[in-house]
Amino acid sequence: MAFELKMPKLGESVTEGTIGKWLKQPGERVNKYDLLVEVQTDKVNTEIPSPVAGTLKEVKVKEGETVPIGTLLAVFDTADGEAAAQPSAQPVTPAAPSTSAPAQQTTAAPQPPKPAQPGAPQPSAGLGSPAGRGPSAASAPAATPAPQRPSPLPAAPDRAQAEERPDLSDIRATPAVRRLAAEHGIDISHIEGTGLGGRVSRKDVEDFIAQRQSQQQAAARVVPAQQPQAQTVPARPAPATSLAGDELVPLTQMRRAIANNMVQAWSAPHAHAVMEVDMTDLMRYRERVRHEFQEREGFDLSPAAFIAKAVVEALRTVPHVNSSWTDQGLIRHREINLGYAVALGEDGLIVPVIKDADGKSLAGLMRAIRDVVDRAKSRRLTLDDLSGGTFTLNNTGPLGTIVSSPIVPPGQAAILSSESIGKRLAVTDDDSIAIRQMMNIVIGFDHRVVDGSTAARFLSAVRDWLQTTGTSVPVY
Amino acid sequence: MAVKTNVQAVHDTLLEEFRRDGRLILLGEDVGVRGGVFRVSDGFIEEFGPDRIIDTPVAESSIVGVAIGAAIGGLRPIAEMQFADFSAPAFEQIVNEAARMRYRSNGAWGVPLVIRMPWGGGVHGALYHSQSVEAFYAHVPGLKVVVPSTPYDITGMLRSAIRDPDPVIFLEHKATYRAVKGEVPEGEYTIPLGPADVKREGSDITVYAYGLMLHHSLAAADALAGEGVSVDVVDVRSLRPLDAETVLREARKTGKCLIVYEDNRMFGAGAEIAALIAEEAFSDLDAPVMRLGGPEVPAMPYNKPQEDWFMPDPAKIAAKMRELAAY
Numbered sequence A: 001m002a003f004e005l006k007m008p009k010l011g012e013s014v015t016e017g018t019i020g021k022w023l024k025q026p027g028e029r030v031n032k033y034d035l036l037v038e039v040q041t042d043k044v045n046t047e048i049p050s051p052v053a054g055t056l057k058e059v060k061v062k063e064g065e066t067v068p069i070g071t072l073l074a075v076f077d078t079a080d081g082e083a084a085a086q087p088s089a090q091p092v093t094p095a096a097p098s099t100s101a102p103a104q105q106t107t108a109a110p111q112p113p114k115p116a117q118p119g120a121p122q123p124s125a126g127l128g129s130p131a132g133r134g135p136s137a138a139s140a141p142a143a144t145p146a147p148q149r150p151s152p153l154p155a156a157p158d159r160a161q162a163e164e165r166p167d168l169s170d171i172r173a174t175p176a177v178r179r180l181a182a183e184h185g186i187d188i189s190h191i192e193g194t195g196l197g198g199r200v201s202r203k204d205v206e207d208f209i210a211q212r213q214s215q216q217q218a219a220a221r222v223v224p225a226q227q228p229q230a231q232t233v234p235a236r237p238a239p240a241t242s243l244a245g246d247e248l249v250p251l252t253q254m255r256r257a258i259a260n261n262m263v264q265a266w267s268a269p270h271a272h273a274v275m276e277v278d279m280t281d282l283m284r285y286r287e288r289v290r291h292e293f294q295e296r297e298g299f300d301l302s303p304a305a306f307i308a309k310a311v312v313e314a315l316r317t318v319p320h321v322n323s324s325w326t327d328q329g330l331i332r333h334r335e336i337n338l339g340y341a342v343a344l345g346e347d348g349l350i351v352p353v354i355k356d357a358d359g360k361s362l363a364g365l366m367r368a369i370r371d372v373v374d375r376a377k378s379r380r381l382t383l384d385d386l387s388g389g390t391f392t393l394n395n396t397g398p399l400g401t402i403v404s405s406p407i408v409p410p411g412q413a414a415i416l417s418s419e420s421i422g423k424r425l426a427v428t429d430d431d432s433i434a435i436r437q438m439m440n441i442v443i444g445f446d447h448r449v450v451d452g453s454t455a456a457r458f459l460s461a462v463r464d465w466l467q468t469t470g471t472s473v474p475v476y
Numbered sequence B: 001m002a003v004k005t006n007v008q009a010v011h012d013t014l015l016e017e018f019r020r021d022g023r024l025i026l027l028g029e030d031v032g033v034r035g036g037v038f039r040v041s042d043g044f045i046e047e048f049g050p051d052r053i054i055d056t057p058v059a060e061s062s063i064v065g066v067a068i069g070a071a072i073g074g075l076r077p078i079a080e081m082q083f084a085d086f087s088a089p090a091f092e093q094i095v096n097e098a099a100r101m102r103y104r105s106n107g108a109w110g111v112p113l114v115i116r117m118p119w120g121g122g123v124h125g126a127l128y129h130s131q132s133v134e135a136f137y138a139h140v141p142g143l144k145v146v147v148p149s150t151p152y153d154i155t156g157m158l159r160s161a162i163r164d165p166d167p168v169i170f171l172e173h174k175a176t177y178r179a180v181k182g183e184v185p186e187g188e189y190t191i192p193l194g195p196a197d198v199k200r201e202g203s204d205i206t207v208y209a210y211g212l213m214l215h216h217s218l219a220a221a222d223a224l225a226g227e228g229v230s231v232d233v234v235d236v237r238s239l240r241p242l243d244a245e246t247v248l249r250e251a252r253k254t255g256k257c258l259i260v261y262e263d264n265r266m267f268g269a270g271a272e273i274a275a276l277i278a279e280e281a282f283s284d285l286d287a288p289v290m291r292l293g294g295p296e297v298p299a300m301p302y303n304k305p306q307e308d309w310f311m312p313d314p315a316k317i318a319a320k321m322r323e324l325a326a327y
Helices: A161-166 A176-182 A202-214 A215-221 A255-267 A279-299 A303-317 A362-377 A450-468 B008-019 B046-047 B061-070 B084-098 B133-139 B151-163 B212-225 B245-256 B267-280 B304-310 B314-327
Strands: A002-006 A014-021 A034-042 A044-049 A054-059 A066-067 A070-078 A270-278 A338-340 A391-394 A414-418 A423-425 A433-444 B003-007 B023-030 B053-055 B076-080 B114-119 B145-146 B168-173 B181-184 B197-200 B205-209 B231-235 B238-240 B257-264 B290-294
Touching: A034 A070, A034 B245, A034 B304, A044 A161, A044 A450, A066 B168, A161 B114, A176 A202, A176 B003, A279 A303, A279 A362, A279 A433, A279 B238, A303 A362, A303 A391, A303 A414, A338 A362, A362 B061, A433 A450, A450 B238, B003 B008, B003 B151, B008 B023, B008 B168, B008 B181, B023 B061, B023 B304, B046 B053, B053 B151, B061 B084, B061 B314, B084 B133, B114 B151, B133 B145, B133 B168, B133 B257, B133 B267, B145 B151, B151 B168, B168 B290, B197 B212, B197 B245, B205 B212, B205 B314, B212 B231, B212 B257, B212 B314, B231 B245, B257 B314, B267 B290, B267 B314
Parallel strands: A338 A391, A391 A414, B023 B053, B023 B076, B076 B114, B114 B168, B145 B168, B205 B231, B205 B257, B257 B290
Antiparallel strands: A002 A070, A014 A034, A014 A066, A034 A044, A054 A070, A270 A433, A414 A433, A423 A433, B003 B181, B145 B238, B197 B231
16 A cells, blocks of 8 residues: 655754655665655754655655655555554654754744645745745745646646656756757756656757747747745845856855744844843852863863853743744743854854753753754754754854844744953942953843843843852852 | 679788788788688789798797798788687787887887788687687787778778788688678778778767678668668777777767677777767767677687577667667
């Protein structure tokens, strides 16, 4: 009996996936749990295991194609195998995340991806969006999947018959055919092949060209060079001018994902607030405990751990910041899952999530930070690492900035940047002038969810913790 | 215009050249009194005497070795290997001496020597009288290796070979000696050693062949014409030098190439031609370059069923042509 494998949901807020490589070919025997196909999402690359045992009959989506969740990927013959009871394929531990913006969607983000029927008309991504900014990118299957087999306008006869045999016409093209097709701007998938297994031969292309020239109507069958795939980034007239010596750097999956995420994030009205923190006492305390910590753990106890702890405590104090906007209402999260932005140089950045951050000691947070940073840099994060964030910490201090304006990840209410710590002249309470280690903290918040006073309350809570409790907090 | 067989063309051309140039000598086994086992030098010893028509011992290394010395000394020797199979003992003289003399002496000495070799199978010659040796020699810079297959080409190319200042391996397919006939014009025309020749114009597939396989391929092309497949047939008359220009031009014409040769398919001349096409005409190819060659068997079997199985024939070639045309 036949079993249909559909594109599984590969994580929160993931609405589509790009087929990387089919690890099994049509006709091949497949055991249950055999790795079947590589799928890239804007967050991670993963491999989907076969949910059934049987024979892979047909592959419906070509390598390189991006399709929404729910799209039919492959058909199996499970004649001798078990019936597919639970068709939901779960991704195996992904090899490496390919991306993410500094942004984490929340578990509760109401983004039910609508499984699109392959071939069915897609809702236009741009309709009905307020402010003409385009819809929230991840909430709609934005990229219309390339039609599986666009049929030439004049309905091809014997289509059903042609489907009987393995249709190789669109994947096999000899160099001569490729060249000829490219020269004449022809999509060979629209030519009926007469070669072996339906292959489009050079002669077929030549005949097609001749036919096209002779009858004008036939031109309709020609599809111009493929349209650039629909992007979730709204297409705008490129302001870039082209200059001599310019070089086009192709978009990586990560770059594209960051762009999509940022555009989506930008749909939230942003506001920012800054507060100064006197870090002198805390840094002193850190000096006292860091050597023992280093000896015991093998790595340094960085200020980031203190700041993370301060943020977690502040979220407990001002829980309103730990929530998400939806049209139906604000969702206040009980879990405190801290996104921690990790810069990956030119490649971009990624935001792994430290789950249940409120259950961790200072040492526990330090270990967690170190763990996700290491794995982010070695591209070993899993889908799980990237989902479920409720608030994001953006520790820009090591970069040397003193003020930044962080963008709130979609699905969260706020983000905090901790800027560089430096010695400055300060006037103390007793009116004397002292040299103090100062740090700015910046909150970026979704003004639909959080107002200025709440934001300030949150910043104060962070500041106060760092200036008082933090200076003697137990490491373990 | 006279119609001759291939062997007559060899005989007549040699005879004319011997009459034209007194420096020519012929060395080989049974070339004198017997007139050659294929009657190529029939009557020569009577006309030119035993000083020019030399019956040698059964020792190919000395036939070629002596011929090299004679060539350096100013004569124009023609050495006959009674069967190409027997050239193995002369391999050292041919490859290590004749081929290198000009290079080794910095151009001071050349070896104007023609080594004629009746080659190929399909004559019930079995293991020692059927071999294809062209790949051994075509591999060696310093040699020319030519394989003309019609009386016209044999006449023109044998003249060129005799007049060439360097060693030429002149391969004559023995199965075509009497089976192939053709017109040969009067006069002292020559055909340069190198250019290939399109023996049949076609537009669907291109087939490259030489020797007996050329004629089998032409026969197969006739059969395919009846099925609506237009076959282009290139006679690769010279393996070294190889006419890359013609090979590639004809490859680009159809984009579908087949090389037919009776030598072992692996590492044979067809491999070189296929590689040339793949390297230089890649973007014009509309099918994988195909080869039809001899099987992986150490030598030609003797009995007819097995020999037939071994040899590509028009039916096998036609089948391969259909496969390529249908691709």
